[in-house]
């Protein structure tokens with residue numbers, strides 16, 4: 126039987142495919158991504174993940190049972206201490222200190238994306254919160270798996286570590302757990318509620334695309350004022 130996340134995946138398939146084809150993502154795989162764009166991405170992504178970890182904290186508060194609450198707390202922990210450690214290690218290679226990384230000035234797209242998710246988290250139900258954060262973990266796992274198939278990508282001396290992390294079984298388990306909980310939370314919801322979940326999922330999928338594009342172009346704010 127088709128699940129709710131099958132429906133979500135169908136509605137974002139063209140957007141996610143565009144992400145797979147984006148020069149930032151293909152460049153991670155074939156090694157052609159300019160290092161400066163990667164540095165820019167790392168810094169913006171670090172502060173993105175500070176907010177993203179808060180989404181899991183809010184989900185832990187909203188969870189209906191202890192086990193689910195603990196799983197969300199563990200997801201927050203792994204974001205802060207495993208995923209963000211990757212960024213800290215890259216920063217160290219680039220001579221960027223931890224303090225500098227944390228003090229990164231947010232770009233317009235990064236701020237818009239996390240502000241939107243945090244708004245949904247504060248105002249909405251647990252199902253709404255999960256629908257808005259799911260493209261983040263799920264789409265990265267899809268990208269990681271696809272890039273891992275590109276010859277030489279996992280062994281690339283700079284981008285290989287990134288590909289290994291996001292294609293790993295450990296990261297995949299997190300995505301699978303979130304997909305499963307999304308399906309559980311969607312059970313029994315009426316069409317109006319499901320459509321709202323789909324809307325959040327589609328919107329943050331679009332923001333994922335915009336994040337890649339922002340990083341590729343190293344764009345801070347699309348206006349002339351500094």
Ligand SMILES: Cc1ncc(CN)c(N)n1
Nearest residue numbers: 170173174261262265336
């Ligand atoms: C923008 C973004 N989206 C998703 C992920 C994967 N957690 C990430 N690190 N950054």
